[in-house]
Amino acid sequence: MALVVQKYGGSSLESAERIRAVAERIVATKKAGNEVVVVCSAMGDTTDELLDLAEQVNPVPPAREMDMLLTAGERISNALVAMAISSFGAEAQSFTGSQAGVLTTERHGNARIVDVTPGRVREALDNDKICIVAGFQGVNKDSRDVTTLGRGGSDTTAVALAAALDADVCEIYSDVDGVYTADPRIVPDAQKLEKLCFEEMLELAACGSKILVLRSVEYARAFNVPMRVRSSYSNDPGTLVAGSLEDIPVEEAVLTGVSTDNSEAKITILGVQDTPGEAAKVFRALADAEINIDMVLQNISSVEDNTTDITFTCPRNDGPRALELLSKLQDEGRWADVLYDDQIGKVSLVGAGMKSHPGVTAEFSEALRDQNINIEMFTTSEIRITAVVREHDLANAARALHDKFRLGGDEVATVYAGTGR
Amino acid sequence: MALVVQKYGGSSLESAERIRAVAERIVATKKAGNEVVVVCSAMGDTTDELLDLAEQVNPVPPAREMDMLLTAGERISNALVAMAISSFGAEAQSFTGSQAGVLTTERHGNARIVDVTPGRVREALDNDKICIVAGFQGVNKDSRDVTTLGRGGSDTTAVALAAALDADVCEIYSDVDGVYTADPRIVPDAQKLEKLCFEEMLELAACGSKILVLRSVEYARAFNVPMRVRSSYSNDPGTLVAGSLEDIPVEEAVLTGVSTDNSEAKITILGVQDTPGEAAKVFRALADAEINIDMVLQNISSVEDNTTDITFTCPRNDGPRALELLSKLQDEGRWADVLYDDQIGKVSLVGAGMKSHPGVTAEFSEALRDQNINIEMFTTSEIRITAVVREHDLANAARALHDKFRLGGDEVATVYAGTGR
Structure with missing residues (x-):
């Protein structure tokens, strides 16, 4: 039995229909005999819409309130994915970042994870449940205030959880089916890579590749968590990011x-x-x-x-x-x-x-x-x-x-x- | 110095413009020398939109996840109101139901408040802050899961907080400027009442008046919290609901x-x-x-x-x-x-x-x-x-x-x- 952490980006969750498709994949992964932990981003353009509302209300909003606002997006997608899973006959339980034990520094808007204590998640897994964790968010240990990890923080949540739970793999789902030799929109004969090492991925991410967030790759490398870049629109195995140079x-x-x-x-x-x-x-x-x-x-x-x-x-x-x-x-x-x-x-x-x-x-x-x-x-x-x-x-x-x-x-x-x- | 709890309904918060108008009123109340605690409903039709999404994903959604979903609406309006207040030069701090100490039974979707321990709210008030509390939600004492109080639950949150903080008045703002002798849409010469007692309000609420939620009036009566029904669109003093038959x-x-x-x-x-x-x-x-x-x-x-x-x-x-x-x-x-x-x-x-x-x-x-x-x-x-x-x-x-x-x-x-x- 493997422990698989799957992270789904906003484009994979942009509608009720897409959420049901994602839920079906999650349930299939569980039925194949795996323990499954899922990290969800906010649906489609939710985060941008919330940012736009905030801008209208206060062009220089207080960072603590901004975090309270933005984290609502992940709670929504989280709950909807858990509901969809339940409609496919599996049992799911959703957790906020705080409930999943994602402890961060207190820097609102760009907090760093300092520790992950996923006791409740581990317990739910032991009770045969699929665990859904809200990405991008954590809680400050001292003030108990909600924090966010910065743009793309859901990738980091997924890797950090995978490390804390000693997962076998952290799968990052988006609308792209892997890491390519170049951006296919610029270079039409770009090829999908089967595998690359952490250092290569870090260099690509630092040089403009948007496929993985730099910080999440740094985290994966530090804790040696194999990452797999996949598309939620296909069954392609995607690209494995693992191993050292x-x-x-x-x-x-x-x-x-x-x-x-x-x-x-x-x-x-x-x-x-x-x-x-x-x-x-x-x-x-x-x-x-x-x-x-x-x-x-x-x-x-x-x-x-x-x-x-x-x-x-x-x-x-x-x-x-x-x-x-x-x-x-x-x-x-x-x-x-x-x-x-x-x-x-x-x-x-x-x-x-x-x-x-x-x-x-x-x-x-x-x-x-x-x-x-x-x-x-x-x-x-x-x-x-x-x-x-x-x-x-x-x-x-x-x-x-x-x-x-x-x-x-x-x-x-x-x-x-x-x-x- | 009085302690005023103000509750704003969804129609008072339906746009960025309305949120700013509400914030201006809150800041004016504070500047008049009051301590102010604000309870917000979700913006406009947010709750209905979330219910609609849930229906599409799973027609029979698990109640726990439904609560996780719906409470996101109040977190959004909460944070936006806090931001707007800050733009008017006052200091606000927002709290989730859990952070404000709203403890409930574990019945998801229709939980009852069993205790309110607003220690963090009291502390913020002592630090001269305006406190914004998410309505309609609480946390189950035992499971630490998020719960909701049922439709109209924000009124109950406001009254319960007012009782726990020993507030002088709990103002309920909507788009109606008071309690009328009849529904003005049916009886054109209906008159606004200046005052009525709890029992009269209870009878009216039980007989079809939508202006206040029955449970909130019961709560106010039990803890003797004076309520004032006002419009967020005018400066009319509204209708006072207080005193016993x-x-x-x-x-x-x-x-x-x-x-x-x-x-x-x-x-x-x-x-x-x-x-x-x-x-x-x-x-x-x-x-x-x-x-x-x-x-x-x-x-x-x-x-x-x-x-x-x-x-x-x-x-x-x-x-x-x-x-x-x-x-x-x-x-x-x-x-x-x-x-x-x-x-x-x-x-x-x-x-x-x-x-x-x-x-x-x-x-x-x-x-x-x-x-x-x-x-x-x-x-x-x-x-x-x-x-x-x-x-x-x-x-x-x-x-x-x-x-x-x-x-x-x-x-x-x-x-x-x-x-x-």
């Missing part, structure tokens, strides 16, 4: 895929004094404003005046705020100028095989050169190469790299209904 | 109003053996099927065969089920026949003044006679007279009684927007 034999290491990201902006600070602490001042100011920076580049300084240029990328949404902040510091005479560019795209090649493929960086650059695409920034990690290009070149760059490294197949990828997200 | 001096006792009810059906059982226990069998069978009976009449038995007829009324919704049940018993040879009639209406005259008005029953009958309306059933209590008439005569009967007892005024009653409910 170190455990992949060199001869089996391959290139995993190409990911693209057009959600960032690029900021360049010109003429920064190349003395200790100047860069720190920049990044401290941004960190205090809670702006996450992604890529950072600093080249050697000019010989003439001992100044250097610092370039970094950050979420495009935060760009104007970052620019304003840095322009203020510029007025204090810290540096020469600040440049802002939000027409960029980031294309990355990821794969454990990179370690054993000499010349990947050269081939990467050549593939873009052949399309006459200029590389504006360039960074690498052990299993990733990333280039920043013009945003309008992004799709072309992804296809060129996908071709160059022979990641495609003969068939056009199947994309299921509703893959618009 | 016994405390009204005879010279101040008046007739309160006329109420109408067309939600019942009438069932007559013919030829019941007039021996001890026969009537008990009928009512036991109905009670076991959870059918509430209202009026019951049994006349003297026939001399010839020692049988009698029993007539009773019950909710029209339950009529077909009651009829089926009784027809089965009839097959066992218990009685001659069962008659069913769902075209009836109930008109009642209520008021403490009845005790000191001789001849009210005569005048009541004459008023209906003058309109050529036949009385089919007739019962009285200390402060109420009720007649069952043809449904199509109901409005006419109400107007005739209202005129006869000079309950009207010179003006046509003001009915506010949205009084459709």
Whole structure:
């Protein structure tokens, strides 16, 4: 008997009909002899609708109340899934995050799980019940207030529960049937991967792949919980995310895929004094404003005046705020100028095989050169190469790299209904 | 400094705009120097929409999950009201029923409050906060499961909290600005009452007045919590419901109003053996099927065969089920026949003044006679007279009684927007 944790996203629960389809799958998993714990997101666009209402009522709503509001969405889908399961003749019991023992920090809107004590869930499983747990939410240990885990937090709930219950697998259901070598909407011959390791998934998620939330993969890796990415619209086994980079034999290491990201902006600070602490001042100011920076580049300084240029990328949404902040510091005479560019795209090649493929960086650059695409920034990690290009070149760059490294197949990828997200 | 509990119904919270209007009123109450506790129903039609979703997913949903589902509605309105208050510069904190200490029996869907331990609410009030409590919901003391109090349960939450916090008044806000001498949609010159006692309100609520939920008035009477019925669309002081029948001096006792009810059906059982226990069998069978009976009449038995007829009324919704049940018993040879009639209406005259008005029953009958309306059933209590008439005569009967007892005024009653409910 295996213990399976299944997480269903909002698109899998967008209507009563879809909820019944999901319930049928859950009951089938149970009848196949498994213990089943289900984590549900809010139905369809519920969260966006609630956010919209909040915006109308108070454009700067208190975070504690925002959490109280948003968690209602998961309670609704939770209860409906439990009802649907019962109509298929199985016994289900729903739990709020609090009832399932999801204990978090007290930071409303973006709390972190500090412990999971699923005693009531374990007890219900022992009584042969299917357990339905509201995703995305927890309770602060000290204040007993309801908290949320940030966007995509239901994935993290599922992995954390799987870890605490020592589950055999954590299945993440959405409208996509696995992890692909590229976004099939951009690269039509993208192939579904059967398996990849945690590190590869982390790099893909960090580089723009939306299929799994970064934090949930970090959690799964830390507790070694195998994840399976599947579609609630098919019976395809999906993609397994498991195992560590170190455990992949060199001869089996391959290139995993190409990911693209057009959600960032690029900021360049010109003429920064190349003395200790100047860069720190920049990044401290941004960190205090809670702006996450992604890529950072600093080249050697000019010989003439001992100044250097610092370039970094950050979420495009935060760009104007970052620019304003840095322009203020510029007025204090810290540096020469600040440049802002939000027409960029980031294309990355990821794969454990990179370690054993000499010349990947050269081939990467050549593939873009052949399309006459200029590389504006360039960074690498052990299993990733990333280039920043013009945003309008992004799709072309992804296809060129996908071709160059022979990641495609003969068939056009199947994309299921509703893959618009 | 007074402690005011305010309860806002769904029609007062049907949009972001209405929520902001309600928040403004709450903040004004607080700024006037009061401690304020607010109980919110779910927004507009939320509860009906959730019920509809549940019906689609499972026509016979498990009661525990139904409660988990429905309570989400109050959490949403709760959080939104707290946010709106914060936008007007006051500090609010929202509480679920569980967080506010509303402890109930374990009967899902129709739980009763067994205790209210509002320690966290009291503490927040002491910290100068406005407290927002989700209505209609509580938590079962033993299982820690979420429960609901049945339709209209938010009124009961408000009164129970007012009692536990020793509040000075419990204000019930809806789209109607008070208790009227009759339903203004039926009797255009109906007058708003300034004050009535608990017993009068109980009789009106039991006889079809929808303005307050019977159980909440019973609770208010038991704990002597003054209630005020007000409109969230105006600044009218509304109607005060307070004090006991016994405390009204005879010279101040008046007739309160006329109420109408067309939600019942009438069932007559013919030829019941007039021996001890026969009537008990009928009512036991109905009670076991959870059918509430209202009026019951049994006349003297026939001399010839020692049988009698029993007539009773019950909710029209339950009529077909009651009829089926009784027809089965009839097959066992218990009685001659069962008659069913769902075209009836109930008109009642209520008021403490009845005790000191001789001849009210005569005048009541004459008023209906003058309109050529036949009385089919007739019962009285200390402060109420009720007649069952043809449904199509109901409005006419109400107007005739209202005129006869000079309950009207010179003006046509003001009915506010949205009084459709």
